[in-house]
Amino acid sequence: MTGVPSPDAALVLFSGGQDSGVCLAWALENFARVETVGFDYGQRHRIELECRRTLLENLRARFPHWAAKLGPDHVVDMTGLGAISQTSLISEAAFVYEKNGLPNSFVPGRNLLFFGYAAAIAYRRDLKRLVGGMCETDYSGYPDCRDDTLKALQVALSLGLDKRLVIETPLMWIDKAATWALGHKLGGAAFVDILLEDSHSCYAGDRTKRHAWGYGCGVCPACELRKAGFEKWRANAS
Ligand code: ZN
Numbered sequence: 001m002t003g004v005p006s007p008d009a010a011l012v013l014f015s016g017g018q019d020s021g022v023c024l025a026w027a028l029e030n031f032a033r034v035e036t037v038g039f040d041y042g043q044r045h046r047i048e049l050e051c052r053r054t055l056l057e058n059l060r061a062r063f064p065h066w067a068a069k070l071g072p073d074h075v076v077d078m079t080g081l082g083a084i085s086q087t088s089l090i091s092e093a094a095f096v097y098e099k100n101g102l103p104n105s106f107v108p109g110r111n112l113l114f115f116g117y118a119a120a121i122a123y124r125r126d127l128k129r130l131v132g133g134m135c136e137t138d139y140s141g142y143p144d145c146r147d148d149t150l151k152a153l154q155v156a157l158s159l160g161l162d163k164r165l166v167i168e169t170p171l172m173w174i175d176k177a178a179t180w181a182l183g184h185k186l187g188g189a190a191f192v193d194i195l196l197e198d199s200h201s202c203y204a205g206d207r208t209k210r211h212a213w214g215y216g217c218g219v220c221p222a223c224e225l226r227k228a229g230f231e232k233w234r235a236n237a238s
Pocket of ligand 1: 201202203204205206216217218219220221222223224
């Protein structure tokens with residue numbers, strides 16, 4: 001490592017979900033060196049962390065030209081977040097919308113913390129680009145997914161580290177149907193197959209039911225978005 005962030009190198013915030021999976025493929029198509037980071041924040045459903053490992057393994061096996069660019073996977077222990085947050089993603093509380101319009105799956109400041117940790121890894125590994133699957137088009141209203149939040153964060157991180165980092169959000173202005181289409185454009189049917197089989201979005205952690213659009217309970221907001229997006233993409237494609 002030289003201490004100079006490489007513009008052709010990226011760190012993807014990869015949760016194992018469909019959005020960050022597409023971001024990973026996008027980074028592998030666009031940059032020469034790509035690493036991944038995942039966060040263990042005491043998720044209620046450990047399945048997410050298992051799915052991300054499986055997805056990475058299958059990606060390496062089925063896409064040798066991407067595997068050649070794909071470096072180490074970093075997993076950060078942030079289980080302390082559970083001690084200071086009360087949210088349905090971490091505790092056993094049922095999923096509901098709060099009075100402020102946000103779902104109780106909102107973990108306050110989660111993306112701010114994730115990017116702070118990611119920036120520390122990127123600094124050490126000379127990775128200039130931080131890639132995240134945040135999106136303002138089909139989303140639950142989380143304020144830390146907004147474009148303005150991430151632009152401000154990019155400035156704060158670059159100043160605080162005295163290194164120019166760039167936050168890339170390729171999904172920011174596209175809907176879930178377009179996210180499926182982008183995945184297909186990047187990796188074809190084989191990559192869509194990996195997303196369907198290995199990516200996990202369901203808030204309920206349900207992997208018992210396989211639908212046309214992948215695994216999930218089918219009724220939580222994440223499943224609804226994923227299902228509607230997949231069906232719209234298929235309808236547009238046919
Ligand atoms: Zn679900």
